[in-house]
Amino acid sequence: MARRKDATRRPWLLPVGAVLAVSACSGPTVINTGEPHTPIATSAPRPTLPSYTTNAHLATADEFYATSGDQQAYYFTTPSGRWRCAIIPHAQAGCQAAGAATLPITGAPTAVTRADGSQVTPKALVIDRDDDAQFVAAEDDPFVLQPGPAATLPFGTVLAAAGFRCNVQEASGVSCGSEASGKGFTFSTDGYAAIYTDVPQ
Template sequence: MRAIPSLCAAALLALLLPGCTGPTVVNTEEPVSSAPAPTAAPAPSTRPSNAHLANAFGYAAPIDGATGYAFTTPSGRWQCVIVPRTRAACGKAGGSGAALGITGAPEEVPGPDGDTSAPTAILVDRSGDPQFAASPVPSLTDPPVLPFNRILAVAGFRCNVQEATGISCLSELTGKGFTFSADGYTTAYTDVPADAP
């Protein structure tokens, strides 16, 4: 009589096994939709070079009742001012408010009084886009010359002068900036090459 319980267990097991197996897999040879390809990682932003920093202390100057930083280009034609954590702006030396005379620059921009006039400065604010403005760069008496291939980095901005490209300034917060000379301009910062003399 011992065989009956074993026989019953085997029959029960045979009934349960088909219920435990999964459904039959049918392969129709159709391609399976692939997962979306991963998007390419954003290109790493290039950090501006610190290889040719000027001593900012030598460029400190009183600007509108506070300490700012200013320089004149080696040619003596342009003057730039960094108002700490506010803006970097460049215009004709002497703060005369004269039109910039940059090839390709707009002929008129909105002035501080709402009327349009010729641009007298190119600037980049701490968090804004580079732009031409009809407000003169603060006039300073004989700011020091920033030599070619030296970078004045201070108070959230950096500027440099290069013989081949002109004057360039950058907001370190946004990475936006400008490069200009009398021959033209671009709304991008041009860094001093690390191997520059």
């Protein structure tokens, strides 16, 4: 009788294998270490150049389009006549000092490294379609209209053409930027910055 009573009292006991199977089906154990939650870093949004609500500041691009040697580009001279610049369609925009072998920009490097490792004096400041602004040797004066001079880009006027835009302002100097990357440069004889500075709207 006692044996029968024990058998009826423990119907809930399961074989060991069944217990392990139930344990394996439960989810992973969460361990709280007490450290603060750190969200996964996301890439910063790509910079963009300002959009225009009016065409009041835009130059007529055709007035600056010219052929120099075998290159067709949008060439301009600053109102002071000190700088020669160009937008080379869908490739780059850049400026160099008129008649100067070096760039008279405070803080500009005195030498840059070529692909072959040699050191050369930079003659131009350039923004490519996708890269950061950089100082380059600029052989053959690609930003100077030959024969020139190129048309003057007035203060506060934006030359926007072929994937780039450039302007000249009395307060900040010359600025060019890439429409594709949002990157650019701004410079004057007092210094430079790797950012495009738009004219006030």
